[in-house]
Amino acid sequence: xxxxxxxxxxxxxxxxxxxxxxxxxxxxxxxxxxxxxxxxxxxxxxxxxxxxxxxxxxxx
Numbered sequence: 251x252x253x254x255x256x257x258x259x260x261x262x263x264x265x266x267x268x269x270x271x272x273x274x275x276x277x278x279x280x281x282x283x284x285x286x287x288x289x290x291x292x293x294x295x296x297x298x299x300x301x302x303x304x305x306x307x308x309x310x
Contacts, residue, residue, distance in 0.1 A: 255263070257279070265275035286296045286304055295305035 261272055261275045261279055264270075264279060265272045268275060268278070289296050290304055290306050293306070295303055297303045
């Protein structure tokens, strides 16, 4: 099993994919995280095509 990608690695990959600098990629990732957190904490869900659906559910 491989180690999960860290935020730093993800930012670097996003920057490379976008052809942007790491500061721009960090801003983009932080914005996406904030939007998803706000939506899910409010009882909603977010679907990321090709990835999955992010939502909060009760667990025993």
